Amino acid sequence: MKDYLIYAVNNLRSRKLRTGLTVLGIIIGVAAVVALISIGQGLQNTVLEQFEQLGGDKIIVSPKGSYFGTGQPVSDAELTKDDVDVVRRSRGVQDAGGLLFRLSEVNHRDEQASLFISGFPQDETKEIFTSIQSIKIAQGRDLKKNDRSAALIGKLVAEDDLMGKGMQIRSKFEIEGQRFQVVGILETFGNPADDSQIIIPLERARDLFNQPEKVDFLMAQVNKGFNPTEVALDIERNLRSFRNVEEDKEDFEVQTFEQIQETFNDVLIVIQAILIGIARSEEHTSELQSQLDLVC
Numbered sequence: 001m002k003d004y005l006i007y008a009v010n011n012l013r014s015r016k017l018r019t020g021l022t023v024l025g026i027i028i029g030v031a032a033v034v035a036l037i038s039i040g041q042g043l044q045n046t047v048l049e050q051f052e053q054l055g056g057d058k059i060i061v062s063p064k065g066s067y068f069g070t071g072q073p074v075s076d077a078e079l080t081k082d083d084v085d086v087v088r089r090s091r092g093v094q095d096a097g098g099l100l101f102r103l104s105e106v107n108h109r110d111e112q113a114s115l116f117i118s119g120f121p122q123d124e125t126k127e128i129f130t131s132i133q134s135i136k137i138a139q140g141r142d143l144k145k146n147d148r149s150a151a152l153i154g155k156l157v158a159e160d161d162l163m164g165k166g167m168q169i170r171s172k173f174e175i176e177g178q179r180f181q182v183v184g185i186l187e188t189f190g191n192p193a194d195d196s197q198i199i200i201p202l203e204r205a206r207d208l209f210n211q212p213e214k215v216d217f218l219m220a221q222v223n224k225g226f227n228p229t230e231v232a233l234d235i236e237r238n239l240r241s242f243r244n245v246e247e248d249k250e251d252f253e254v255q256t257f258e259q260i261q262e263t264f265n266d267v268l269i270v271i272q273a274i275l276i277g278i279a280r281s282e283e284h285t286s287e288l289q290s291q292l293d294l295v296c
Contacts, residue, residue, distance in 0.1 A: 023160050056222075058132065059232050061087060061239070062217040064251045077251035080213045083181040086216060086242045090235045092226035097125025098215025100205045106198065108173040111164035115157065116197040117175060119205025120266050122147065128221050135199075140169045140184035143201055150183040159183045162196060175200075228256045 045090040079098065087096040102118035105112060121128060122145045129135075136154075143150055151173075158166050167173060171182045180200065187194050207214050220235065222228045236254045245251060 001175060009276050032284075036086040056228055057222045058128065058257060059093075059220040059222060059228060060217060060255045060257075061220070061235065062255075064253055079215045079218060079252065079284040081215065083239060083252075084215060084218050085267075086238050087220050087235050090220075090231065090238050091143070092223050092231035092234065093126055094126065094221040094223045096121070096218055096220040097121045098126055098128060098218035100202060100209070100211060100214065102205070102209050104175050106163065106173055106175055107164040107170065108167055113162050115162070115206075116193065117205065118197050118199045119202040121188050121202045132219070136158050136187040136190070137184045138187040140182070142184055144200070146206055147183070147201050149178075149180050151199070152184045153182050153226075154186050154195040154197045156195040157193060158182075178208055188271060228258065232256050252274055280292045 058075055061079065084096050084098050087093060093242060101116045102115050106115045120126060122143055126129055143152060153167055156162055158168060166183050169185065171184055173180055222231050232254045240247060241254055243251065
């Protein structure tokens with residue numbers, strides 16, 4: 001063993017450059033593993049923190065097969081004001097409300113763009129949605145209960161080239177030929193979809209898009225002391241009865257934030273596995289290169 005050790009040390013001394021490259025390769029490989037694993041864990045922690053801020057006392061009801069957060073169903077199923085009333089009367093529900101979404105042409109001066117229009121309620125259910133989406137006003141004011149032609153615009157609508165020079169407070173624009181005025185600019189959400197939206201009062205959106213009854217998805221606030229999972233099951237039973245559909249054949253979906261979080265966790269686990277695989281591949285590549293350097 002002593003002879004082998006002396007031989008190895010002498011070999012390393014005589015090949016200082018290759019030894020240095022080998023050590024460097026090992027360091028890079030280990031660093032890649034640590035960095036990519038840290039990125040995966042950081043992403044998971046960030047998502048979990050966001051869910052903790054949202055709280056677990058809300059339940060989302062959407063048409064079967066709809067994309068969460070867009071309200072755009074891939075089936076013919078629809079929700080209406082009557083479904084909101086059914087949810088509101090369910091055991092353990094404090095209140096419930098619905099939203100309406102549409103992609104529509106927006107005209108400002110000589111510029112035109114297709115933007116996402118969100119119809120938000122201005123009654124007592126408004127807080128259910130604003131707390132979830134963390135809607136904050138950067139400039140101007142929020143929508144008021146009696147507003148008809150007022151609108152809030154996302155950061156990109158105000159600053160980017162979506163509408164030419166953008167829109168500011170008191171700017172006037174048209175949706176479906178109807179005139180609106182900007183009363184507030186939203187703080188950035190951090191994603192282009194939300195930062196490119198325009199928020200108008202729900203009832204005005206109903207008139208604008210000729211949807212007097214429809215809601216694209218609704219949300220319920222659970223009373224304190226009630227288990228959201230049990231409340232969600234009660235909502236499912238009530239909606240099945242009201243919509244006259246059998247169990248496992250529902251044309252709607254009821255989700256708690258705990259269920260949504262579990263779905264995100266599954267996705268994050270896959271992402272972490274991919275990152276670890278990339279890191280290990282990088283480490284093996286570095287080790288192989290180091291071995292080739294020593295052989296040469």
